[in-house]
């Protein structure tokens with residue numbers, strides 16, 4: 186395989202803007218940016234860079250699962266730059282660039298352990314049918330005051346005039362103004378990184394915001410979402426703010442989602458979810474059925490931690506079922522009102538804590554399996570179904586239950602293969618063991634005096 190080099194125009198830009206280093210970056214399974222930097226000159230000359238294969242499956246506590254999940258001899262992968270993603274690093278003081286990379290195994294194939302590979306493999310399955318998904322992720326996140334004490338609840342940042350938000354201030358502009366300098370930097374960063382944002386709003390929780398990305402190609406949107414979350418955190422640190430993308434950072438307050446709007450176009454750019462007469466197609470029905478059948482088995486991919494499951498409570502606009510319905514926020518799979526060309530389904534289950542590559546891969550993969558297997562969905566839900574007994578499949582209520590469903594079901598292996606499925610489950614087991622080994626503030630508060 187020919188190792189890619191930057192175009193003449195890119196090389197000239199790197200030199201002229203005094204870029205010293207280029208970060209060769211990729212998302213690990215948690216969604217953290219990892220990689221190595223290369224001096225700009227070496228990058229322009231096409232120098233190859235390798236990194237341990239295991240880095241893609243580093244757990245969120247920094248530990249790795251057993252060698253057998255990534256190779257007994259602890260092998261390397263090649264970091265293969267995707268030159269279309271070469272960008273300046275907005276948060277760097279010294280000019281620096283980044284480029285997103287694929288992890289390539291020694292046989293020249295995409296390493297199955299890397300999240301970008303998982304998404305690319307699902308997209309190849311679409312491409313084999315002459316189809317391509319169109320997606321639009323929406324991200325909610327909280328701004329908190331910087332606080333190093335992990336045992337204390339998060340505090341909202343101070344606002345103009347020494348105020349602090351009490352919450353439930355949704356859709357107001359005042360707090361957007363309070364954080365104007367931060368949001369201006371985010372805007373600038375998005376421009377530099379090629380992230381196309383659409384609407385920005387204040388969400389329901391105190392200092393909770395939502396930013397929607399413009400719809401487009403799934404790999405491009407996964408890259409943008411990954412970079413956007415990194416940009417949020419880095420920019421927050423520069424403004425004395427802590428940006429938190431956990432699914433449920435505050436008890437009693439709304440959680441943070443990563444809703445994913447999705448449709449599919451054919452080779453002529455026609456939405457396959459609609460017939461020529463404007464009615465919903467069979468493919469649309471099968472796609473929704475695929476989400477209903479397979480999302481419960483794929484849940485650890487888009488609800489990756491014990492905290493993810495705390496978000497699913499009634500009354501805070503979070504999904505608690507796998508029903509589908511038109512313009513209905515009491516279901517997990519919402520079909521927004523639209524013209525036939527924009528017919529789409531919004532998967533409301535993923536949390537903002539999800540790795541965007543894996544959340545997109547799982548969601549698009551589940552829908553595609555529904556099409557391939559010609560599954561039939563349940564009847565559309567009508568009205569508020571939060572408290573109704575539904576015929577849609579149940580969602581696992583904890584990470585343990587979701588992992589069991591993933592391991593018992595065939596969905597993850599069908600889509601991502603045995604190596605990824607086993608390695609991902611092993612990563613989650615490392616994290617769960619660490620979680621269960623910790624004594625919580627609740628235990629100290631309520632149990633300490635009883636014994």
Ligand SMILES: NC(=O)CC[C@H](N)C(=O)O
Pocket residue numbers: 325395439440441442496501502503504533
């Ligand atoms: N924007 C909304 O619909 C709110 C979503 C809600 N915060 C959730 O956790 O899913």
